[in-house]
Each structure stands twice: as structure tokens, then as C-alpha cells.
Amino acid sequence: MKIAIVGASGAVGxxxxxxxxxxxxxxxxxxxxxxxxxxxxxxxFANNDIIVKELTHNADDFADIDFAxxxxxxxxxxxxxxxITARGAIMIDNSSAFRLCDDVPLVVPEVNGPDALNAPRRxxxxxxxxxxxxxxxxxxxxxxxxxxxxxxxTYQAASGAGAAAMQELIDQHADIAAGKEPTVQRFAHQxxxxxxxxxxxxxxxxxxxxxxxxxxxxxxxxxxPDIAVSATCxxxxxxxxHSEAIWxxxxxxxxxxxxxxxxxxxxxxxxxxxxxxxxYPMPLDLAGCDPVYVGRIRPDLANDRGITFWTVxxxxxxxxxLNAVQIAEYIIAHRS
Amino acid sequence: MKIAIVGASGAVGxxxxxxxxxxxxxxxxxxxxxxxxxxxxxxxFANNDIIVKELTHNADDFADIDFAxxxxxxxxxxxxxxxITARGAIMIDNSSAFRLCDDVPLVVPEVNGPDALNAPRRxxxxxxxxxxxxxxxxxxxxxxxxxxxxxxxTYQAASGAGAAAMQELIDQHADIAAGKEPTVQRFAHQxxxxxxxxxxxxxxxxxxxxxxxxxxxxxxxxxxPDIAVSATCxxxxxxxxHSEAIWxxxxxxxxxxxxxxxxxxxxxxxxxxxxxxxxYPMPLDLAGCDPVYVGRIRPDLANDRGITFWTVxxxxxxxxxLNAVQIAEYIIAHRS
Numbered sequence: 001m002k003i004a005i006v007g008a009s010g011a012v013g014x015x016x017x018x019x020x021x022x023x024x025x026x027x028x029x030x031x032x033x034x035x036x037x038x039x040x041x042x043x044x045f046a047n048n049d050i051i052v053k054e055l056t057h058n059a060d061d062f063a064d065i066d067f068a069x070x071x072x073x074x075x076x077x078x079x080x081x082x083x084i085t086a087r088g089a090i091m092i093d094n095s096s097a098f099r100l101c102d103d104v105p106l107v108v109p110e111v112n113g114p115d116a117l118n119a120p121r122r123x124x125x126x127x128x129x130x131x132x133x134x135x136x137x138x139x140x141x142x143x144x145x146x147x148x149x150x151x152x153x154t155y156q157a158a159s160g161a162g163a164a165a166m167q168e169l170i171d172q173h174a175d176i177a178a179g180k181e182p183t184v185q186r187f188a189h190q191x192x193x194x195x196x197x198x199x200x201x202x203x204x205x206x207x208x209x210x211x212x213x214x215x216x217x218x219x220x221x222x223x224x225p226d227i228a229v230s231a232t233c234x235x236x237x238x239x240x241x242h243s244e245a246i247w248x249x250x251x252x253x254x255x256x257x258x259x260x261x262x263x264x265x266x267x268x269x270x271x272x273x274x275x276x277x278x279x280y281p282m283p284l285d286l287a288g289c290d291p292v293y294v295g296r297i298r299p300d301l302a303n304d305r306g307i308t309f310w311t312v313x314x315x316x317x318x319x320x321x322l323n324a325v326q327i328a329e330y331i332i333a334h335r336s
Numbered sequence: 337m338k339i340a341i342v343g344a345s346g347a348v349g350x351x352x353x354x355x356x357x358x359x360x361x362x363x364x365x366x367x368x369x370x371x372x373x374x375x376x377x378x379x380x381f382a383n384n385d386i387i388v389k390e391l392t393h394n395a396d397d398f399a400d401i402d403f404a405x406x407x408x409x410x411x412x413x414x415x416x417x418x419x420i421t422a423r424g425a426i427m428i429d430n431s432s433a434f435r436l437c438d439d440v441p442l443v444v445p446e447v448n449g450p451d452a453l454n455a456p457r458r459x460x461x462x463x464x465x466x467x468x469x470x471x472x473x474x475x476x477x478x479x480x481x482x483x484x485x486x487x488x489x490t491y492q493a494a495s496g497a498g499a500a501a502m503q504e505l506i507d508q509h510a511d512i513a514a515g516k517e518p519t520v521q522r523f524a525h526q527x528x529x530x531x532x533x534x535x536x537x538x539x540x541x542x543x544x545x546x547x548x549x550x551x552x553x554x555x556x557x558x559x560x561p562d563i564a565v566s567a568t569c570x571x572x573x574x575x576x577x578h579s580e581a582i583w584x585x586x587x588x589x590x591x592x593x594x595x596x597x598x599x600x601x602x603x604x605x606x607x608x609x610x611x612x613x614x615x616y617p618m619p620l621d622l623a624g625c626d627p628v629y630v631g632r633i634r635p636d637l638a639n640d641r642g643i644t645f646w647t648v649x650x651x652x653x654x655x656x657x658l659n660a661v662q663i664a665e666y667i668i669a670h671r672s
Contacts, residue, residue: 149638153489153581155531155570173528177513192509193575194620195491197632197646202611206592206634215637228638232581232646234491237573239529245489245568256542275538284530296533298542301551302485302564310533310568 007072129319140262241283281312343408344368351657465655476602577619617648
């Protein structure tokens, strides 16, 4: 198996190196690509030093590559997709560039794995982190009775804005502790000791694009064009792992116990739901972990056909790198 | 006007001193009470040094007092209510002790001020901070068309757990910046770089009491026994000022513009809703301010009769001390 990573120096690129090193994929060759600024950096993988090469329009760079994991922003994905896929590589794209294109599958293996097997442009899109986490948790509910609408409030970690943003949050806290004025560059406002109800740019109906992704991507992944999702996406001063408070309405009422049983059996989900012992998922505990954790399961007191729960998942791992690798694994396991 | 504060050394007691110093109440005498531990402390008010006296069952301590602001926990309120009110004082209680008693009004002046004029036990309850903030924002919507149900996710500051909890959050960040293990005492888990979906104790249906307060107190304050509220209450690493993501369903659909106009005209509400300029309410900016700030107003994409918005308000100020003082002001202005 020959693998390429585009955007190797970023937070997701680095996590791809971690994930690829611990999963079952047999990797014969790994090629790393990045911007001119990143080119020349060296990363260790499977006892080899690999030098990051500058991404150019030379399609030969991707000759013989089976899977190219691309995580360098939507503009880069759009500009280089033809180059990356020209020689037969399947591009698994972490950006929003192609997610809603009809001829590009948008895949979370636990939810719609088979969609990955039909990728006419050899591009498969990895959904937005907040959506991945939500649909993995919604799927076992949806399988009992179709989900009709969702309200969701997110508590998103600094990691979603990249490695430099995580460092900025640490630096802000260090500056404040030292009595200095914190620097604000990566977010619209100071994040330390604050929450910011604004992720990505504002779009239709005064929703942010991040919030609208949770509507449109969920519909596509779940093959449910009528599912209604209203999201409020909020950045919180947490390093890694996003949290979400979710209310889901189903066609018929589902009890918390029914939901708990379904969550416990669902692939990719782990239950932490023992309020009596003060146990519920929290981002500080779960950074670097693979599953989507679910807890605080209870009836929706404002909807007879509703259920509410709380999820936490590592944004860089299941929300990005791990899901991308799982897409490749799914294709390898299922292609004829 | 003679005023007493019980719990003068706490976060709310201290804010009561601030608020009383800046409002129009003419105060002839101010008496401060506290636990044995706080007794003897001296606080400055209107150019006088006032010594905190230990709270006992001596009703003479409250002779001639017009209003006693009590903020020392539910157990203290229950134990000392008779003593405090025996000589005619009106007790404005910040605890949860009496909030749902039929013979105790639960008052947010902007919403149900007249209820304060009928207090047969001379006890008036100040609602929970998260509820105050929410009902001030719901009222102008409710006045256009009755609110039928609410989903709300909170982002609650450390201040809600008192002054020592605020210090613990600062100390945790200082310890982490210095490479030391942070101390956890005031919350169930480390709050720095974390969010904790657990405030107050767990109760019916695996909801916390904090979450159920938002249901039951809202029904009582809004005189709407059928309004349905499902809340998820979450502690975030913010010092002061709570934030809430609210979805409200009304009997007839209300447009965002209609809501915006109503918010702009509503007492106690201030609009900050200019996404194009990155302007929306944030807790870091609004600590120490009086209003309930509202922004991110938009249609609920999961409910044709729904609207969604974001509120921020200082938990110690409008969420506690200010609302209590406003109750006294309302009574003074309206009693015959």
C-alpha cells in the first residue's frame, strides 16, 4: 500500500502519521507533501525519516499512490485534486471543498461506509468534525426510528482551528497568569476565559458555515434529505475534543433505556453514562481517544418524541485523521 | 430605608454591596451578617466601615429592617427565614429554598414584577441565575406569541459556584502554566481546559437540579404551567457571566426581524447582533454589566415556529444581586 499525506505538518497531518502508525494498514511507502514553507521538514514514520516535499502540479509525485490523505484547506484541495488523482490515487479530502458535490461521496464508515465504494472522481470527502461526531451518535437512534429533527449546541476545542490556535490558547493563559496582555491572532476574539459563538464565516440566515455544515452534511451522510438540523457552534477554551449537547426527535418515541442499549452496541460509540458516580464524557479526559463518547442520556422534556444526550470526541482523531483512515480501510476491506 | 445582607462575604453578598452603592435606593442603615467564620470582617459602604455580625436566631438583629437580602445557601435560608422576617422585614432570598413554594413569589421584575407585591410570608425568591437570564430574553418573544417550548444549552461561568471556585479556576491555569498539577476542590473535575456537563446534583430523569430549575422556575415566573423546557447545563472555564444557546417555539411563527425589534425594545435586554462585524455577546466582554445581552438571532432551521438566539449575562449581577435589588426597587415603587 502506498500512501501520501498532503498537509503533513498541520495538526491533522501530524495525527494522520500517528493513526497510520497504529492501524492495520500495511504501508510500503509513505510520501509527505506540504507548502513551500513546510517543505524540507522531516518526520519519522516506521523507523524511516521522511522529508516533506513541496506540493506542485507534478502528477508524477502521486504515481502508484493508493490513497492520498489531503488536509491543507479547501483552496488547496480544489487546486490540486486533478493532480493528486491523475495517476489513479484515491483522494480522501479533509476539507469542505467537495463535500456537497453529487459525484463525491461524503463518508463516515459507521454510518454510510458503502458510499465510499462509488467515487467516480476518485475523491471521497471526510465530513466536518462536528458532523462526524454527531452522525456516529445519531445512527443507532436512527436505526430504531428515523430521526426527524435535531437541535445541537457545540462546545468546540481550539484544535479545530489548527495547531497554531492550540498554541495561542496556551500562550494566552500563560500571559494572563504572568500579568501580561494576551495576544489574539487565530480567533476573532480572546478565547482564554471566554466562549465565542462564531466558527467559520457567517452565511445564510445569519447561521455560520460551520452550523450549516451540520445541516447539509448530516442530510447527505444519513441519506435523509428531510432531516432538519439547527446548530449553534461555539468555541470554548479547551485544547482538543469537541463536545455537543444534542436533542434528537424520532418518528416514534424512544426511551432513554432503548437509546442506551443502542449506543452500547453501536460501532464507534462508547457509553460513559453513570451520573451517580459523576461519570459523563468530558473533553479533558478524552483527547487522543478514538470513539465518540455518549452520556447524559435522558428524555427530552420539551418533546414527547425526543431524546437528549451529550457527546465528546477528539476533533483531530475521529473528527478528522481517524475517520479518513477508516474510509481507506473500508474501501480496502470491501472493494471487489 | 434599612437594609440587611446575609452572606455578606460571599460572591453575591459582595456584589450586593456594589449594586446597592450605585442604585437609587436611599439607605439609612446597612447591616451585614455572615457565618461565625465571616463575623468580624469589615466592609466599606457609603464611607462607613460596617462589621459583619454573626447570623443567629436573635430576631432583634432584623428589627426595623425593610429588606433583607439573603445569599448564604438554601439550608441557611430555611433555618433563618422566620428570624429574619419576624419583625417585618421582607426577605429577598437568593437560594432555591422557597422558589417553588406556592406562598412565595418568584420574581424577575421585567417579567412578573407585580407578583412581588403579594408575599404573604414576607419572603420573595430570586430565581436561579440561568433562569433569570433566559426568561428576560423569552419575555419579549412571549409577548408577541406565547412560548410553547424551549431547548437550552448553557455555558456557565465559574462564578456560579462562588468566589472560591473562581479563584480555583485562576489557580488551575496558573499551576498548569507553571507545569504543576492543578488542584481540584470546588468542582467535580478540573475545569481549566475542560467543560463539565454537570451543575448541581442529579435528580429526576437523570437531569440535574440546575436543569430542572430552568423548567420549573420558568413555568412559575412566566405563569405558563404548560411551557416545556429541556436544558443541558454545562460549566465552562469562564470567570463570570453565563451564556445560553436557546431555541424557543411560539404558538405562531415569529421572524428574526420581529424578534429583533422586540428584543431592542424590551426592558433589561440589550442587543449585540451584528455578525458582519463579528459582534455578538461574549462573557469575557460582559462581566460586571447589568443587561441580558442577546445576539445570533436567526430562524430555527428545525422548527417552522421556532427562533434561536444566544444570550450572555453576568451571573452574579443580573443573575443574582442586581435582580434581588430590582425586586426591592419594584416593591418600593409600586406598593400602595
